[in-house]
Amino acid sequence: MPWQPWVEVSLFTAMLQRLSTLLSRQFSLIRSETIDSTFRNYAAGAGSMALVKDLREKSGAPISDVKSALVEANWDPGK
Numbered sequence: 001m002p003w004q005p006w007v008e009v010s011l012f013t014a015m016l017q018r019l020s021t022l023l024s025r026q027f028s029l030i031r032s033e034t035i036d037s038t039f040r041n042y043a044a045g046a047g048s049m050a051l052v053k054d055l056r057e058k059s060g061a062p063i064s065d066v067k068s069a070l071v072e073a074n075w076d077p078g079k
Contacts, residue, residue: 051075051077052066052067055077
């Protein structure tokens with residue numbers, strides 16, 4: 001049977017399409033995990049900053065003292 005380059009090209013194209021699909025799925029999982037993690041960190045940071053601001057306004061203490069006290073109290077303003 002003579003050499004048929006179009007057969008090899010079509011097999012190679014199919015392999016590239018499959019690889020592209022697999023990589024696309026993997027990167028979408030990584031991307032969604034990264035976005036979720038970033039959003040959680042941002043939301044937690046925004047909440048803690050609001051707590052520091054609120055306690056600072058109520059107590060009149062410097063920001064560093066308020067934050068240190070919150071860290072010692074495990075971010076529980078009631079302690």
